[in-house]
Amino acid sequence: MRGGRVPASDGQPSAEGKPSAQGKPPADRRPAASEAQPSADRRPARRSIPASGWVRGAVALLAGALPALAFPAPSLWWLAYVALVPWLLLIRSAGTTRRAALDGWIGGTGFVIAVHHWLMPSLHVFIVLLAALLGLLWAPWGVLAQRLLGGTPSALRAAAAVVAVPSGWLVIELVRSWEGLGGPWGLLGASQWEVAPALRVASVGGVWLVSLLVVAVNTALVLLTVARTGARTTGGLLLVVCVLTVTFVWAWAPQPVTTGTARIAVVQPGVVSGPGSVERRLARGEELTRTVAGRDVDLVVWGESSIGAGAWRDPETARRLAALSRETGADLLVNVDARQTNGSGRSGIFKSAVLVGPDGPTGDRYDKMRLVPFGEYIPARSLLGWATSVGKAAGEDRLRGDRQVVMTLPDGDERLRIGPLVCFESAFPDMSRRLTRDGAQVLVAQSATSTFQESWAPAQHASLGALRAAENGRPMVHATLTGISAVYGPRGERIGTPLGTDESAAAVYDVPLTRGTTLYGRFGDWAVYGALAALAALCAAEGLRSLRKRPAPGTPGRSARTAHGSPERPER
Secondary structure (H helix, E strand, O other), rough: OOOOOOOOOOOOOOOOOOOOOOOOOOOOOOHHHHHHHOOOHHHHHHHHHHHHHHHHHHHHHHHHHHHHHOOOOOOOOHHOOOHHHHHHHHHHHHOOOOHHHHHHHHHHHHHHHHHHHHHHHHHHOHHHHHHHHHOOOOHHHHHHHHHHHOOOHHHHHHHHHHHHHHHHHHHHHHHOOOOHOOOOOOHHHHHOOOEEEEEEHHHHHHHHHHHHHHHHHHHHHHHHHHHHHHHHHHHHHHHHHHHHHHHHHHOOOOEEEEEEEEEEEEOOOOOOOOOOOHHHHHHHHHHHHHHOOOOOOOEEOOOOEEEEEEEHOOOHHHHHHHHHHHHOEEEEEEEEEEEEEEEOOOEEEEEEEEEEOOOEEEEEEEOOOOEEEEOEEOOOOHHHHHHHHHOOOOOOOOOOOOOOOOOEOOOOOOOOEEEEHHHHHHHOHHHHHHHOOOOOOOEEEOOOOOHHHHOOOHHHOOOOOOHHHHHOOOOOOEOOOOOOEEEEEEOEEEEEEEEOEEEEEEEEEEEEEOOOOOOOHHOHHHHHHHHHHHHHHHHHHHHHHHHHHHOOOOOOOOOOOOOOOOOOOOOO
């Protein structure tokens, strides 16, 4: 007995847990975690965790931001079909559920910042906080993607991934489309605004169905990259299904029938700044409007806030606008940002689309219903009012309108019906659909993005008109103060030449009118409901599998082993 050690006998471990003289470890004892490797081997791994965590977080942030390049102004639309692959590969490699959720959250934060980076001059550091809060929506998506794509997925799990991962993404888009969370800006399907087959898909299932297909392609590509043979085959087959689906929709989806043409002029005064800018902008709008006289125009559209509060309170302004209507032979759709009283007797600042005819305002008026958070009102102002001190947040909340309005032009044999939208309301698919169902022949969006003139915002905003036109089979006019102003036909195709951010001009467009309805107009957001049903089915399947694995009540479980003995070899 040297050194205080007791020699082992009969194959039993020594006091230090070493193997017996026969060299075999006991069958009833697993080595403790501390015995897995010497402590000296563990120290470097512990020191590397923070560094690798920061690197992984940076990669997740960049991977999440990558899809933003598919949107205008870069408009690398093809990138959308592969842009999620690096992010999904990173999530797939997450070793734990917590890490997958973190990769989803950080990537979602990067996506929100990249798509909305042009808000930084207005919100400053506040945009980072908002992005981090919205990024949390991607945390469950990260867990879902890791669960279905991680390891070596079977063919069945691969098929579930191509359905459930896009469905999870679509639920995120649905949640963040709520006006209070910023609205549906940067929906992945919106990156396909200039791709004719994608626009045809939008006519069937809206921008939601386009997003589903884009994410499904990304998911299938991940399976082709890393999965084993069965899952790889499944991913390839589902990729072919996506292509065939788009081809079938392109050939089969019903389209509205053209019935005539309306001539619509867009007036874009351009950047007017400095003292007296409101009055000078009004004067420039009048000057440009006179240039379309004698061109048989049916409607002249001005941009958002084209008439300021002071000018609108002046009775002379109404007389000037009525004279313009008589001179051009067309009604004017102007936009007023002023303190007013609406039809229900509420008084406050409204943003209103107002129709003006030869005798002055016709009485048709639409008050903007969905306001821009922080730009036009501050949510929970008592708590977040401090945002006005760090950015260009609204000093006073605008009031909301209470209903959508379809306006009918009073003159002419063919009484043209228009559906007005103001600013980022053109991002909401349901609003354009409602106007179309109420009889609008032309959708008209009045906007002003002068605050973000040199950013991607004007191009992103103008592109939304193509999607709304294709979804509803109705032409869309997007008129702005400072560009980009554009017009789209009923299939989302561009009509004429847009007015860029460096132009001060008036342009006349021959806008095709249609009758009939698209499948999206008829059935609405069925793609969203399908995604929710798919996720519900997945949750139900997971629940049933868990129940089957759980032992029946009263079934004896396996006897627990201890460090010193077992039922087969009790401790002596």
